Amino acid sequence: MKKKTIGSLAAAAAAVLALSACGGGSSAEAGKGEINYWLWDANQLPAYKQCAEDFTKANPDITVKVTQRGWDDYWGTLTNGFVAGTAPDVFTDHLGKYPEFIKNKQLLALDDAVAKDNVDTGAYNAGLADLWVGEDGKRYGLPKDWDTIALFYNTKLATDAGVSAAQMADLTWNPDDGGSYEKTIAHLTVDKNGVRGDEAGFDKNNVEVYGLGLTGSGSGQGQTEWSYLTGTTGWTHTDKNPWGKKFNYDDPKFQESIDWFAGLVEKGYMPKLETTVGASMADTFAAGKSVINANGSWMIGQYTGYKDVQVGIAPTPKGVSGKRASMYNGLADSIYAGTKKPEAAIKWVEYLGSTACQDVVASKAVVFPAITTSADKAVEAFKAKGVDVTAFSQQVDDGTTFLFPIADNAAKVDGIMKPAMDAVVSGKAPASSLTAANEQVNALFK
Amino acid sequence: MTTLTRNASPAEQVLPGTRRRRGRGDVKIALFFIAPAMIGFVLFYLVPTLRGIYLSFTEYSILGEPEWIGVANYQAIAKDPLFWNALGVTTQYVLINIVLQTALALGLALLMHRVAKSTIIRGALLLPYLMANVIAALLWFWLLDYQIGIVNFLIDSIGLPKIAFFGSAEWAIPTQALINTWRHMGYTALLIFAGLQSIPSHLYEVANLDGASPMQTFRKITLPLLRPVLALVLIVTIIGSFQVFDTVAVTTQGGPVNASRVLQFYIYQKAFTESDFGYGSALAVILFAILAIVAFIQMKFLKGNESDLD
Numbered sequence: 001m002k003k004k005t006i007g008s009l010a011a012a013a014a015a016v017l018a019l020s021a022c023g024g025g026s027s028a029e030a031g032k033g034e035i036n037y038w039l040w041d042a043n044q045l046p047a048y049k050q051c052a053e054d055f056t057k058a059n060p061d062i063t064v065k066v067t068q069r070g071w072d073d074y075w076g077t078l079t080n081g082f083v084a085g086t087a088p089d090v091f092t093d094h095l096g097k098y099p100e101f102i103k104n105k106q107l108l109a110l111d112d113a114v115a116k117d118n119v120d121t122g123a124y125n126a127g128l129a130d131l132w133v134g135e136d137g138k139r140y141g142l143p144k145d146w147d148t149i150a151l152f153y154n155t156k157l158a159t160d161a162g163v164s165a166a167q168m169a170d171l172t173w174n175p176d177d178g179g180s181y182e183k184t185i186a187h188l189t190v191d192k193n194g195v196r197g198d199e200a201g202f203d204k205n206n207v208e209v210y211g212l213g214l215t216g217s218g219s220g221q222g223q224t225e226w227s228y229l230t231g232t233t234g235w236t237h238t239d240k241n242p243w244g245k246k247f248n249y250d251d252p253k254f255q256e257s258i259d260w261f262a263g264l265v266e267k268g269y270m271p272k273l274e275t276t277v278g279a280s281m282a283d284t285f286a287a288g289k290s291v292i293n294a295n296g297s298w299m300i301g302q303y304t305g306y307k308d309v310q311v312g313i314a315p316t317p318k319g320v321s322g323k324r325a326s327m328y329n330g331l332a333d334s335i336y337a338g339t340k341k342p343e344a345a346i347k348w349v350e351y352l353g354s355t356a357c358q359d360v361v362a363s364k365a366v367v368f369p370a371i372t373t374s375a376d377k378a379v380e381a382f383k384a385k386g387v388d389v390t391a392f393s394q395q396v397d398d399g400t401t402f403l404f405p406i407a408d409n410a411a412k413v414d415g416i417m418k419p420a421m422d423a424v425v426s427g428k429a430p431a432s433s434l435t436a437a438n439e440q441v442n443a444l445f446k
Numbered sequence: 447m448t449t450l451t452r453n454a455s456p457a458e459q460v461l462p463g464t465r466r467r468r469g470r471g472d473v474k475i476a477l478f479f480i481a482p483a484m485i486g487f488v489l490f491y492l493v494p495t496l497r498g499i500y501l502s503f504t505e506y507s508i509l510g511e512p513e514w515i516g517v518a519n520y521q522a523i524a525k526d527p528l529f530w531n532a533l534g535v536t537t538q539y540v541l542i543n544i545v546l547q548t549a550l551a552l553g554l555a556l557l558m559h560r561v562a563k564s565t566i567i568r569g570a571l572l573l574p575y576l577m578a579n580v581i582a583a584l585l586w587f588w589l590l591d592y593q594i595g596i597v598n599f600l601i602d603s604i605g606l607p608k609i610a611f612f613g614s615a616e617w618a619i620p621t622q623a624l625i626n627t628w629r630h631m632g633y634t635a636l637l638i639f640a641g642l643q644s645i646p647s648h649l650y651e652v653a654n655l656d657g658a659s660p661m662q663t664f665r666k667i668t669l670p671l672l673r674p675v676l677a678l679v680l681i682v683t684i685i686g687s688f689q690v691f692d693t694v695a696v697t698t699q700g701g702p703v704n705a706s707r708v709l710q711f712y713i714y715q716k717a718f719t720e721s722d723f724g725y726g727s728a729l730a731v732i733l734f735a736i737l738a739i740v741a742f743i744q745m746k747f748l749k750g751n752e753s754d755l756d
Contacts, residue, residue: 076718079508079509079718079721082509083508083509104507104509104510106509272610272613273613273702274592274610274613274614274615274702275592275593275610275613276613277592277610277612277613277697277698277701277702278588278591278592278593278594278595278612278613279591279592279593279594283593283594284593284594287593287594289593411719411720411721412720412722414719415715415719415720418701419700419701419703419704419707422701422702422703423703426702426703428615428703
């Protein structure tokens with residue numbers, strides 16, 4: 001529809017790239033005026049508005065217009081912006097999305113600026129800065145925050161069942177019998193007659209409270225659903241990460257773990273997949289329908305925000321390796337290749353990636369900033385609010401994290417894996433059916 | 447329509463000499479009035495349609511340049527199990543939606559015609575239609591939610607097992623077909639009601655004198671004379687029904703597994719989520735062809751363009 005626009009856009013992008021490659025000597029316009037910045041998390045909006053104000057105080061000739069859009073609209077609007085040439089100068093970027101943006105030349109490489117302005121990428125938590133280096137060896141983002149997985153649990157329901165915080169912090173798991181994790185989940189499950197999941201006469205078809213909540217099948221990543229378990233078996237999503245070319249959903253180790261996971265539904269310990277369409281897992285947790293919810297650190301505010309619900313946070317169970325595991329995902333700020341104000345945009349991105357802004361974000365206690373010292377401040381800020389978040393941060397401290405799988409064709413992989421994984425978790429197909437899906441996925445990379 | 451033309455002619459009879467000139471003037475004025483619609487049609491229908499047909503022969507991720515690949519997209523679609531699944535799912539939706547909607551709308555129209563003369567009641571029937579599709583879908587998504595929906599609360603309280611209206615493969619499509627039936631039947635009823643009013647009342651009087659039962663009157667007079675209107679209603683609703691999208695997009699998004707992956711949603715998924723515009727366009731062209739064939743068959747067999755009333 002917009003063929004001409006794309007042409008001129010490509011020209012503009014090329015011009016900008018050439019411009020930044022020359023380094024310096026650009027017109028005054030490129031470093032002045034208003035730039036647009038987008039993010040999707042409404043919880044973080046106040047922190048970044050604060051950062052924008054502080055930034056303008058330090059750079060009076062640049063103002064930043066911060067716009068928040070919900071996750072569902074965010075990526076579509078951004079793509080439209082790329083096509084029409086109206087994308088924001090700077091935007092919050094996701095590891096699952098940025099490979100396609102690089103491929104389509106929509107991102108500005110930051111290497112020259114980072115070198116010129118001596119940005120210390122060593123200040124960020126180990127590994128975060130490397131996530132944003134493309135296959136071409138160029139940097140396309142500066143890290144802003146990170147997240148890990150832990151177990152939120154309803155302390156009242158756990159105490160009623162005689163499960164202590166110490167027990168919750170010391171769970172073990174294996175795909176054969178589920179370890180103490182499955183035993184605890186079974187014990188926390190209660191049917192309509194008040195019989196627990198590990199007691200005789202338990203009616204699995206009339207469950208009142210589920211031991212473990214379910215948010216969805218997890219598609220190909222299982223970030224909050226099952227990756228904290230499969231990650232302890234030595235299994236990895238792809239042959240290498242980042243930029244894997246082959247997925248491993250056909251690995252028997254993986255399929256064994258998923259069979260165990262889907263089996264929880266069959267045993268009545270976890271809700272059926274069909275019941276999760278609609279109300280969110282967190283809301284049903286608040287309504288007392290499930291006791292343990294594995295979820296990401298970005299949900300801390302949500303889980304601890306419910307009135308009259310006492311929430312504990314436990315680390316994920318120790319698995320087959322004897323260690324815990326958590327997917328480690330990081331967001332970054334990227335610059336749109338078509339920006340008309342590349343110099344101002346670079347200044348803003350460097351400010352977002354600096355201690356000055358990340359300390360502000362930390363003080364609001366919503367996420368963990370990427371800079372190590374700022375993340376420590378966030379832990380303190382959470383503590384001041386009465387929330388102990390060490391279950392999330394200890395995964396990083398102990399080095400038990402693994403990176404979010406970064407690969408091309410993310411949307412197409414999702415298009416194949418979502419229905420395939422739905423079928424397995426809903427009990428319509430065994431995990432061995434994922435071998436066929438894996439072949440389809442790998443065919444995308446040929 | 448014919449009466450309108452006849453009414454216009456006396457002026458011409460008075461001044462026969464001016465006929466040709468007036469005719470040409472009419473064309474200019476007509477073009478002037480048609481222009482806004484024409485511009486809209488060309489810009490927003492004709493050009494995108496032609497471009498869509500062109501794109502269906504290309505490989506095109508919206509951010510690059512389209513690359514001509516011939517009929518490869520169509521060959522791939524023929525072997526794509528998700529396409530055939532989408533076709534089946536869409537047909538299931540259309541069948542449930544159209545049968546129920548037409549039957550209920552016909553019943554409502556008859557009631558409006560014979561019983562409910564109150565404008566308020568007639569207006570109230572239209573209320574669901576005044577609601578945006580997305581709002582109606584979200585409203586029912588809430589009401590029918592498995593965990594916190596009031597409908598399942600009621601089902602549960604009378605001791606029946608709860609139903610995953612959107613989450614289960616068996617219910618996902620029927621649920622959405624029913625929601626859209628609810629939303630559209632008032633409007634469809636209004637169209638049929640207009641058709642009922644155009645049936646001359648003397649026919650009913652005659653039938654009454656001849657001692658015809660209400661059922662006979664309905665079958666021998668109402669239905670046959672309603673045929674052109676019903677044909678129009680069916681064509682419009684079936685075409686609309688085949689294009690179901692918003693309800694799916696805001697509720698099940700194709701799931702569970704592939705149970706509600708209707709054609710339009712699959713097109714959207716391919717084109718906008720997976721950035722495969724060529725493939726998406728080819729799917730859209732196929733849907734276009736299906737709808738054209740369906741409309742043609744209906745026009746032919748329902749004889750929607752002629753009436754028995756002359």
